[in-house]
Amino acid sequence: MFGRRRKRGRHSAGGVDAGLENDEFLDDAEGPWxxxxxxxDDVQRLDLGSVLLPMPDEAQLQVEMDQQTGAVxxxxxxxxxxQLTVSAFAAPKSGGLWxxxxxxxxxxxxxxxxxxxxxNGEWGEEITARNQGVQILFVGIDGPRWMLRGVAAGxxxxxAQNAEALREMIRGTVVVRGEQPMPPRTPLPVELPEAIARQIQQG
Structure with missing residues (x-):
């Protein structure tokens, strides 16, 4: 379904330690990075500005816009x-936001x-919710000054298939935090590729 499968690394032991540098947070052969x-590597990723996502086969995008500001x-x-959703947020240097x-x-x-x-899952605690025939998986990962949240709903x-698709996407995700200061929990900005943005404007 995705690019190369990577073996499990240190994330399977749980969360991250406080106060670590970038390479100490995420020094594995698998992501998120x-x-x-x-x-x-040769993995094709969708560039959304703050996150780079490997795309599964037969996938379609659904863009959620802010009606007031026009932002994504x-x-x-x-x-x-x-449905899979992977989002990044600003977090304290010490981690622990998830x-x-x-x-x-x-x-x-x-x-x-x-x-x-x-x-306990691959990156620490995972939360599963069931309600009215729908099952949702929430996965969180604390990185250096960011937190990544993945959601699989269906x-x-x-x-089982949807949850594994989310985990595989997260393993190949790259987070672009940037240097600008942000309060913890602030969503990192999402930017659409030019071709997709043009399609939305035309629509």
Missing amino acids: DSTVAPK RAVHILTPVG KEVGAELIVGLKEDGARINRE PEEHF
């Missing part, structure tokens, strides 16, 4: 088995009536 240590809020990847965000996410999902499951019967 900070742009300062990203590999020079999110880009969703639609596949035959569900633990806070995940706890808040669980509270909100329970209030919506979802059944929650928490388990019918319960396709959950």
